[in-house]
Amino acid sequence: MTKKNSIITEKDILILKQLLLDGRKSSSSISKEIDLGREIVNYRIKRLIKENLIVKFVPKINEKAINYQEYIILLKLNLEDELSKDQFIKQTIGNKYLVWTTKSDSGWDLIVRLYAQSIEEFKEKMQEILDLFSDVLANYYTIISSDEIKEEEKQNITRNLFDEIDQAPEKDFKKIKDSPQILLDTKDKEILKLLESDGRIQYKEIAEELDISSDTVKYRIDKMISQGAIENFMPIINFNKLGLMHYVGIIEFTYLNVKEEIEINEKIKENPFVIKAIKSLSKSEYFLTLLFEKEYQVEAFKEEIQEIFKNKIKTFECFSIE
Numbered sequence: 001m002t003k004k005n006s007i008i009t010e011k012d013i014l015i016l017k018q019l020l021l022d023g024r025k026s027s028s029s030i031s032k033e034i035d036l037g038r039e040i041v042n043y044r045i046k047r048l049i050k051e052n053l054i055v056k057f058v059p060k061i062n063e064k065a066i067n068y069q070e071y072i073i074l075l076k077l078n079l080e081d082e083l084s085k086d087q088f089i090k091q092t093i094g095n096k097y098l099v100w101t102t103k104s105d106s107g108w109d110l111i112v113r114l115y116a117q118s119i120e121e122f123k124e125k126m127q128e129i130l131d132l133f134s135d136v137l138a139n140y141y142t143i144i145s146s147d148e149i150k151e152e153e154k155q156n157i158t159r160n161l162f163d164e165i166d167q168a169p170e171k172d173f174k175k176i177k178d179s180p181q182i183l184l185d186t187k188d189k190e191i192l193k194l195l196e197s198d199g200r201i202q203y204k205e206i207a208e209e210l211d212i213s214s215d216t217v218k219y220r221i222d223k224m225i226s227q228g229a230i231e232n233f234m235p236i237i238n239f240n241k242l243g244l245m246h247y248v249g250i251i252e253f254t255y256l257n258v259k260e261e262i263e264i265n266e267k268i269k270e271n272p273f274v275i276k277a278i279k280s281l282s283k284s285e286y287f288l289t290l291l292f293e294k295e296y297q298v299e300a301f302k303e304e305i306q307e308i309f310k311n312k313i314k315t316f317e318c319f320s321i322e
Contacts, residue, residue, distance in 0.1 A: 023059075115196065191220055256284045
C-alpha cells in the first residue's frame, strides 16, 4: 500500500477501516477485530482527531424517512487578516454544525450542515449559528438539499486507504428508499441532535444530558437504526491529509426543463472527480464535493464543466477545503 501521508500508519488504517464500517464502534470492539490493545486504539483515534484527519463523526440520517431537511450554509467572516481568521476558526472548530473550513476566492470561510424537521427548527438552529458568529459574520448563503444525486464519499476513502486490504462486510444498517414515514418522539429527536454534534458520544453522556438511563439511550439509537431513521455513522475525513485535494463546487443553472435536468444529473454522476452531489430545493443549483489527485485536474474540471454546460450556467464557484 502507498502511504498518502506520514501521520497515517498501517495500524491507523486498520482502525479507520473499522470506523468506516461503523463510526460508533467501540474501542474495545475495534481492539478485538484488529488485535490491538483497547487503550492504544483509543489513543490513536484521539490522535487522528487531533491531527485533523478525522474532522468529526456524524450520523447519516435518512431524511425522507423522518421528514428531515438537510441545509448547507456557507459563512463569510469579517476579520482583519488571515491570522485573525485562522485563530477564530480554531476557537470555533468544535461547533456541532461546522463541517469544513474553506479557502475561497469568493470569500466563503466556513461550511456548516444541519438537519431540521420544520422551518421553526431550522430557524432555531440557524439562530444558534448566527449568534455564535454575530461579531464577525459578514454574509451567509443557504443551500436547501432536495435530491442526493451522487454519494461516493465512502468509496473514495476506501479506495485511497484500503487498496491492498480486503473489505469486511458492512454492519447491516437499514437503508430505506421511498420508505414510509418514521415517527420520532421528542426524546428521539433530542438524542439525534446530540449525535449530530458528536456521532461517537457515549451512551452515558447522552443519558446524563437528557436525564434518562444509558440502556434507554442504547435502545432508542438501536431502534432508529433498525427502523432506518439512521442509515449509518461515519467519520468525516480530511482528504488533504491523504495527499488529495478536496474542493467544493456550486453550480447554478438557468431554467432547466425535465430533459435538461436528467442530462445534467447523469453528467454529474459520470464525472470521476465528483464524490458527492446534492441538488438544491429552491432553484437549479448543485452543491458538489470534489476530489483531485493533481493540481492540473482542478482547472481541467472547471474547463470541462464550462464546456459541457456552456450557456446553461448562471454562476459557478469552485474552492478548496482546508
